[in-house]
Amino acid sequence: MEWTDQEAVERVRTGDSDAFRVIVERHSRNLFRLAFRMTGNEPDAEDCVQETFLRAYRQIRAFDGRSSLRTWLYCIAANYSRDLIRMRQRRQERIQPPDAEAGDRIEALPAQAPLPDRVAWSGQVREILGTAMDRLSPLERSAFVLRHHEGKRLEEIGAILGIQPNAAKQSVFRAVQKLRRALQPAMGVR
Amino acid sequence: MSHLSEEQLMLHYYREGDESRHLDSCPACRNEFAALQAALDAADDLPVPERGAGYGGEVWRRIAPRIAARPRTRVIQFPRWAAIAAVAAMLLLAFYAGRFSRGPQPAPATAIPAEVRERILRVTVGDHLERSQRVLAEVVNSEDPVEPERVEGLLSENRLYRQAARREGNVPVTILLEELERVLLEVAHAVPDDRGRVRRLIESEGILFKVRVAGSTLRDKEKIWKVKSWL
Numbered sequence: 001m002e003w004t005d006q007e008a009v010e011r012v013r014t015g016d017s018d019a020f021r022v023i024v025e026r027h028s029r030n031l032f033r034l035a036f037r038m039t040g041n042e043p044d045a046e047d048c049v050q051e052t053f054l055r056a057y058r059q060i061r062a063f064d065g066r067s068s069l070r071t072w073l074y075c076i077a078a079n080y081s082r083d084l085i086r087m088r089q090r091r092q093e094r095i096q097p098p099d100a101e102a103g104d105r106i107e108a109l110p111a112q113a114p115l116p117d118r119v120a121w122s123g124q125v126r127e128i129l130g131t132a133m134d135r136l137s138p139l140e141r142s143a144f145v146l147r148h149h150e151g152k153r154l155e156e157i158g159a160i161l162g163i164q165p166n167a168a169k170q171s172v173f174r175a176v177q178k179l180r181r182a183l184q185p186a187m188g189v190r
Numbered sequence: 191m192s193h194l195s196e197e198q199l200m201l202h203y204y205r206e207g208d209e210s211r212h213l214d215s216c217p218a219c220r221n222e223f224a225a226l227q228a229a230l231d232a233a234d235d236l237p238v239p240e241r242g243a244g245y246g247g248e249v250w251r252r253i254a255p256r257i258a259a260r261p262r263t264r265v266i267q268f269p270r271w272a273a274i275a276a277v278a279a280m281l282l283l284a285f286y287a288g289r290f291s292r293g294p295q296p297a298p299a300t301a302i303p304a305e306v307r308e309r310i311l312r313v314t315v316g317d318h319l320e321r322s323q324r325v326l327a328e329v330v331n332s333e334d335p336v337e338p339e340r341v342e343g344l345l346s347e348n349r350l351y352r353q354a355a356r357r358e359g360n361v362p363v364t365i366l367l368e369e370l371e372r373v374l375l376e377v378a379h380a381v382p383d384d385r386g387r388v389r390r391l392i393e394s395e396g397i398l399f400k401v402r403v404a405g406s407t408l409r410d411k412e413k414i415w416k417v418k419s420w421l
């Protein structure tokens with residue numbers, strides 16, 4: 001029984017909750033990848049995957065089929081991830097109040113000693129990037145992941161995150177600038 | 191001819207713009223683009239933990255109980271007004287039983303078997319916690335104010351369930367509902383300027399987490415009960 005997403009949705013709507021299983025099994029891995037890139041850690045990503053499906057199930061009647069089911073699920077996941085990052089940042093702020101401009105400052109992470117070994121070097125780049133990703137605002141991070149890793153067009157990103165395409169472009173651009181500045185010392189470019 | 195801006199280079203990288211002609215003829219911008227490309231390509235290598243082919247099934251197993259216990263199906267078996275009425279009846283019976291037995295400790299509502307009373311509490315409180323969790327999450331995450339009637343409704347149910355839980359001697363649920371009631375009161379009485387303070391309170395008490403854990407524990411217990419009752 002290989003239902004299309006649309007067929008599975010129809011069945012769920014008639015009360016067949018087992019049809020939802022088809023949807024969950026089909027989309028979980030992709031959603032996890034998206035959620036992990038957005039939140040940067042496994043517990044939050046797992047939470048996001050589950051919450052996305054629960055919300056989708058509750059709101060299945062609101063799915064109008066204008067976009068693909070996958071895009072709709074991405075929309076729920078992206079917005080929930082954004083909430084999670086926001087909550088996490090707020091928690092961190094309580095522990096460690098940020099100075100006023102920290103959010104807007106585009107800064108380079110301190111340069112590390114040059115490592116000749118390529119593996120070690122790429123490990124260092126990853127670490128710098130990971131930290132820089134965590135410093136992005138929730139919106140910048142979501143928009144960047146959707147553009148860079150998921151290949152969504154700026155217009156689609158706007159629709160997913162509920163912002164204008166131009167705001168989506170600005171968010172991606174700011175994220176790119178911040179990541180680039182952070183990487184400059186390691187990449188050896190000025 | 192002016193050089194390409196960083197934004198134009200980015201749009202070119204993501205193929206949302208085409209600057210090939212300029213890049214073909216301008217070494218300076220070509221260099222700039224190469225640097226941007228190197229930085230952005232590095233982001234491709236950020237590792238993501240692998241999830242195997244069975245992952246979808248695993249996620250399903252985790253969420254299936256919550257989907258099976260959806261309000262839509264529960265409404266038919268166990269309408270909410272009936273649940274509230276049942277808890278109210280439990281309290282009333284307990285009150286009269288205590289009054290007529292004149293013992294130092296009021297006797298429990300003997301007219302309803304203990305197991306049924308426990309189940310009524312479990313289902314109603316589980317449902318109540320789920321709704322409270324949603325409202326608190328909205329307070330924390332959304333900029334829009336939560337409708338006051340929803341909070342008021344939760345508050346009056348909370349009082350009822352708290353009394354019933356105490357009467358049943360269910361200490362953990364009683365404590366949780368007391369805590370929840372304090373937070374709900376703050377939410378109900380907060381003026382718009384208080385939003386930040388209320389959010390901090392919700393987060394510092396960790397109440398959302400406690401409510402979520404307790405809710406899922408009650409749901410699991412109910413699931414076990416259902417399975418046992420089929421055997």
Ligand SMILES: [Zn+2]
Pocket residue numbers: 192193194212216218219220
């Ligand atoms: Zn140029």
